[in-house]
Amino acid sequence: MSPGDVPFGDQTHPRDGQLFKSCDCTRQGRCSHPYAIRYRDATGRQREETGYATQQDALDRLTKVCRGKQDAPQQQALEKRELGKQRFGEYCSTWLPRQRHFAPGTVRTVTQLLDNHVLPSLESRRVNTFSPAVVDDFIQAMEERSTGLATQQNAFDTLKKVLLDAHRRGAITDDPFHGVVPPGYVGTPLTQPGPADRGRAARSRTPRPVHGKDERAPPSGQDAPLRHHL
Structure with missing residues (x-):
C-alpha cells in the first residue's frame, strides 16, 4: 500500500x-x-x-x-437453473435465432427436422432431464417408425447441436451423449470362404488356352527353334 x-x-x-x-x-x-x-x-x-x-x-x-x-456465482447458478427448467421446445425457439452462422438453407432444413422429427417426441421435456438414456430412446423410436437412415442421422445431429449448446451453458450438468451410439449403417458380416469357394477362386486364376491354336507347336512352315547348349 x-x-x-x-x-x-x-x-x-x-x-x-x-x-x-x-x-x-x-x-x-x-x-x-x-x-x-x-x-x-x-x-x-x-x-x-x-x-x-x-x-x-x-x-x-x-x-x-x-x-x-x-x-x-450465485447469479450464474440461478441462470443455469432457469435454463434447465425450460421446455425443450422453448429452448429450441431461442437457440435457432442465435445460430447466426447458419445459411438460410440450413435454417430451413433444421426447422423442418425439428418440427417433423425432434419436437413431436421431445418438445415438452425439460432441458435438464436429458440424459444418454433419453437420447437412446429417441434413436430407437425413429428406428421403430422405420425412419430413413439419412433422416435419422440428420435429426440426431440437430438434437446434438441443441443439447450440447445447453450443456455448454450449464442447463444440463452431464454430457447427454456420453456412450451414445449414433444412427449408422450396419456393416455386412464377414464370412470365411468354404472349400467350394476356394476351388472356384483357384480355377478362375488358371490361364485358359487360346481356342484353335496349339501353343506348344511351332507355326506352320517353320522348324522348331534350336536350343544351344553351352
Missing part, C-alpha cells in the same frame, strides 16, 4: 480492493482531493475509479463492487 492509502476494512487486500488518495498531502484525511478506489473485476483485471468526494462515498462504491463479485 502506497503512503496515504486508506485501507478497505482492516487491511488493503487485492481480492477486496482498496480506497485511497493519490495526492501528496500530509493530512489526506482533511484535504479536499477526491478519493479513489482500486479493485479487480470478475475477469481478474485491475480497475481504478476516482472522483469520490468523501471517504464514505468511495467505501460504499467499493463495497457494492465486492458484493457484486460475491453474488456473481
Whole structure:
C-alpha cells in the first residue's frame, strides 16, 4: 500500500480492493482531493475509479463492487437453473435465432427436422432431464417408425447441436451423449470362404488356352527353334 492509502476494512487486500488518495498531502484525511478506489473485476483485471468526494462515498462504491463479485456465482447458478427448467421446445425457439452462422438453407432444413422429427417426441421435456438414456430412446423410436437412415442421422445431429449448446451453458450438468451410439449403417458380416469357394477362386486364376491354336507347336512352315547348349 502506497503512503496515504486508506485501507478497505482492516487491511488493503487485492481480492477486496482498496480506497485511497493519490495526492501528496500530509493530512489526506482533511484535504479536499477526491478519493479513489482500486479493485479487480470478475475477469481478474485491475480497475481504478476516482472522483469520490468523501471517504464514505468511495467505501460504499467499493463495497457494492465486492458484493457484486460475491453474488456473481450465485447469479450464474440461478441462470443455469432457469435454463434447465425450460421446455425443450422453448429452448429450441431461442437457440435457432442465435445460430447466426447458419445459411438460410440450413435454417430451413433444421426447422423442418425439428418440427417433423425432434419436437413431436421431445418438445415438452425439460432441458435438464436429458440424459444418454433419453437420447437412446429417441434413436430407437425413429428406428421403430422405420425412419430413413439419412433422416435419422440428420435429426440426431440437430438434437446434438441443441443439447450440447445447453450443456455448454450449464442447463444440463452431464454430457447427454456420453456412450451414445449414433444412427449408422450396419456393416455386412464377414464370412470365411468354404472349400467350394476356394476351388472356384483357384480355377478362375488358371490361364485358359487360346481356342484353335496349339501353343506348344511351332507355326506352320517353320522348324522348331534350336536350343544351344553351352
